[in-house]
Amino acid sequence: MTVIKRGNSKAWYIQFQMNGKTYIRSSRTTDKKAAQQMEIDWKSKLHAERFLGEKTRITLKAAMAQFCESKQGTPSHRGLLSIVKTITRLMTVNRPLDELTSHELERFKRARMAEGVNQQTIKHHLNLIRSAWKFAHKLGYQTSELSFPKIKMPKTSLRYLSADEEQRLLMCLDPKRDVKNYPAYEDRREEIKRTMQDAYDLVILLLDTGARYSEIANIEWSRINLEDRSINLWRPKVQNEAILYMTDRVFEVLTRRGEQGAGQYVFVNKHGGPRGYQARSIRKALRNAGLEGVKVHTLRHTHASRLIQNGMSVYEVREVLGHTDIKTTMRYAHLETRQVTSKARDVINRLNQVARA
Known part of the structure; x- marks a missing residue:
């Protein structure tokens, strides 16, 4: 077992090497046995990902939260959080992201259209889901194959004041x-x-x-x-x-x-x-x-x-x-x-x- 103490921290740290790569993180617990069990679980998960092709699962809610966190400090951050609230209202966001289907995205689009929301707004909402999905895939989480609904933007003349x-x-x-x-x-x-x-x-x-x-x-x-x-x-x-x-x-x-x-x-x-x-x-x-x-x-x-x-x-x-x-x-x-x-x-x-x- 490779659980250690670091510096003045009271919590145990997990540290080990696997396939030439060093892994280290805090267990956030002062219980050594609990930390050792966390190490066993972590190693099992890494082994499954590498040799069995299994990846960690993440919910749509967590994926959106991670993506929004990555945009903290940008002008769009507040708007993204507002969009998340709308998506949460109309979709089951606590399900794993790899269970999300294209049909659910289409249902979301139609629900927003039924509420009288314009196409540009619906496009922004679907773009957030798409970005969270891509971000989660980039981080190595399980994601499903998705086909996002196409939003036909109406052609309108440029409006300006006389x-x-x-x-x-x-x-x-x-x-x-x-x-x-x-x-x-x-x-x-x-x-x-x-x-x-x-x-x-x-x-x-x-x-x-x-x-x-x-x-x-x-x-x-x-x-x-x-x-x-x-x-x-x-x-x-x-x-x-x-x-x-x-x-x-x-x-x-x-x-x-x-x-x-x-x-x-x-x-x-x-x-x-x-x-x-x-x-x-x-x-x-x-x-x-x-x-x-x-x-x-x-x-x-x-x-x-x-x-x-x-x-x-x-x-x-x-x-x-x-x-x-x-x-x-x-x-x-x-x-x-x-x-x-x-x-x-x-x-x-x-x-x-x-x-x-």
């Missing part, structure tokens, strides 16, 4: 607007005033910078330079940063907020930390403005579309948006094409006028 739609949205976000069941602006509680002002200011920054919601909602004052009117924007999703220059109204918003007292963050939650994802008031304003098919991310599309429509190339807009792959920016290419064909028309018109002269 100038009129933007004004309607900003009117519905005006912090001093009359609100049903609210007192007049002057009589409102300071917390309510702050919350309404935050939503308005946040939308202005999103419209004029084209940044992702989280990039602006959680930005720190240390990244704001009011002297040269620049924003040193860090993009966690793609792990890059860029210097953006403020429009006049972004400068006005940030100057006002700075004069009101600047802590660590430009936008804060009720505890003084970063705002996080609090978009309910913005989504409500979108509905009140009658803007169908518009989401918070549409503000980013609006910024990019306006740049393209006013002469910037797709490659220039890629730099502004911080896309790592030009294919992502190419969704705006048809707007650039419209500009090019418009210029071509003007060139031909001028040539025709010269020919007639």
Whole structure:
């Protein structure tokens, strides 16, 4: 038996060699006999995996937990945990992963469709299961052969706000607007005033910078330079940063907020930390403005579309948006094409006028 004590640890450690490889781990027990039995079990398991082709089993729940743990510290981590809750609600996650069938995945897809969930969301959920399945296989666990359901994404035209739609949205976000069941602006509680002002200011920054919601909602004052009117924007999703220059109204918003007292963050939650994802008031304003098919991310599309429509190339807009792959920016290419064909028309018109002269 090779159970030993290491350093100041009270627990026994299991250490042995098998097939030229050293194995060592804590038994997490002070009972030597229990540690020795753990060693026997561990060796039996390794022997079965090597010579009998048997692999350790893992449940879907544990596989998803391991995958989410591997993503800790990334922008997607919180969203993954939320998806796990949904999967847990609709699937039997305590069964071994090697018993999971393609039919169960199809049933999950249909259950989400019956709940009215859009295809993109269902695709994200299935992608988490796929990633957990692949991760478990990589770690040497037993996995079944799976065929994941195909999600047909509907082709939709790019949605962005017109100038009129933007004004309607900003009117519905005006912090001093009359609100049903609210007192007049002057009589409102300071917390309510702050919350309404935050939503308005946040939308202005999103419209004029084209940044992702989280990039602006959680930005720190240390990244704001009011002297040269620049924003040193860090993009966690793609792990890059860029210097953006403020429009006049972004400068006005940030100057006002700075004069009101600047802590660590430009936008804060009720505890003084970063705002996080609090978009309910913005989504409500979108509905009140009658803007169908518009989401918070549409503000980013609006910024990019306006740049393209006013002469910037797709490659220039890629730099502004911080896309790592030009294919992502190419969704705006048809707007650039419209500009090019418009210029071509003007060139031909001028040539025709010269020919007639």
